[in-house]
Amino acid sequence: MNDFNQRWQTLARQADGLFDEELPELPFGFAARIMARRRDSASESWEDLVSVLGMRAILATAVVCIATAGLAFSDWYEFRIERPVVERTFTSDLSWP
Amino acid sequence: MQDTFDVQACIALVRSGDPPAAEALIAHLHPLVRRLVRNHLPRRESEEDLTQDVFIKIFQRLEAYEQRVGVPFEHWVSRLTVRTCLDALRAERSRPEWRMADLSEGETEWMDFLTSKQAEVPSEHAGDAKAIVTRLLALLPPSDRLVLTLLDLEQRSTLEISQLTGWTRAMVKMRAMRARLKLRQIARRQMRSEFSES
Numbered sequence: 001m002n003d004f005n006q007r008w009q010t011l012a013r014q015a016d017g018l019f020d021e022e023l024p025e026l027p028f029g030f031a032a033r034i035m036a037r038r039r040d041s042a043s044e045s046w047e048d049l050v051s052v053l054g055m056r057a058i059l060a061t062a063v064v065c066i067a068t069a070g071l072a073f074s075d076w077y078e079f080r081i082e083r084p085v086v087e088r089t090f091t092s093d094l095s096w097p
Numbered sequence: 098m099q100d101t102f103d104v105q106a107c108i109a110l111v112r113s114g115d116p117p118a119a120e121a122l123i124a125h126l127h128p129l130v131r132r133l134v135r136n137h138l139p140r141r142e143s144e145e146d147l148t149q150d151v152f153i154k155i156f157q158r159l160e161a162y163e164q165r166v167g168v169p170f171e172h173w174v175s176r177l178t179v180r181t182c183l184d185a186l187r188a189e190r191s192r193p194e195w196r197m198a199d200l201s202e203g204e205t206e207w208m209d210f211l212t213s214k215q216a217e218v219p220s221e222h223a224g225d226a227k228a229i230v231t232r233l234l235a236l237l238p239p240s241d242r243l244v245l246t247l248l249d250l251e252q253r254s255t256l257e258i259s260q261l262t263g264w265t266r267a268m269v270k271m272r273a274m275r276a277r278l279k280l281r282q283i284a285r286r287q288m289r290s291e292f293s294e295s
Binding site: 014024033 | 116119120123124127128131132135145149152153156157207210211213218226227229230249250277280281284
């Protein structure tokens with residue numbers, strides 16, 4: 001590993017000028033583009049926040065509604081299944097001879 | 098002119114919504130940001146586009162910037178730039194693939210040297226060192242690439258890297274060690290693939 005490290009360091013030193021290339025001048029209109037994008041992104045981020053929160057609120061409401069409806073339906077369904085069918089009523093007992 | 102530029106006064110003007118001050122700040126910071134972006138540029142990203150993204154972030158977060166004694170504004174900018182580049186590198190879905198057959202003669206010699214196949218430094222092909230370093234670093238995961246670029250190529254100290262990345266110095270050393278280990282594995286794998294091809 002040490003041998004590799006030494007060799008890598010030698011290679012890295014040789015590539016030392018890798019980042020010495022001359023930088024370009026500030027492109028024409030660069031600052032104006034940044035300022036324009038900054039304005040756009042500021043409004044976009046606010047709109048995005050509202051839309052993301054809005055979407056989450058809608059999704060959360062939908063989940064709650066579906067869950068509530070599901071619970072209500074299951075209760076109603078179980079009640080229907082488990083309700084005993086009374087064939088002989090109290091009045092029919094009384095009327096029995 | 099550059100020496101007399103009062104960054105803090107300029108920031109105060111930018112915060113108050115002064116467009117010429119914003120332009121002056123961009124002109125002042127452009128070389129620093131551009132240099133960092135160039136050094137840590139993802140393969141398919143445009144240097145100018147990423148520089149623009151960095152400046153947008155700088156202006157968006159300028160309100161949150163707090164001046165610290167002894168810490169120049171440029172440190173804050175450098176850190177933001179490096180973090181943005183790292184995010185861009187992470188967003189790259191794929192890493193380039195290359196084979197030994199794609200390399201030039203000089204690049205092959207450097208690979209031979211790196212994998213101990215050749216003892217002498219290929220001094221005649223010093224120019225190809227840049228190319229092979231770029232190729233090898235591109236195969237590393239983003240954090241590893243970043244730490245080796247900062248440490249071995251830009252020759253920054255672990256303290257500087259710690260300040261730029263937010264990692265602790267111990268973490269920087271550990272990442273660098275692991276990155277070099279991965280680099281060695283990559284170099285060997287590339288050499289093995291050459292033999293399996295032939």
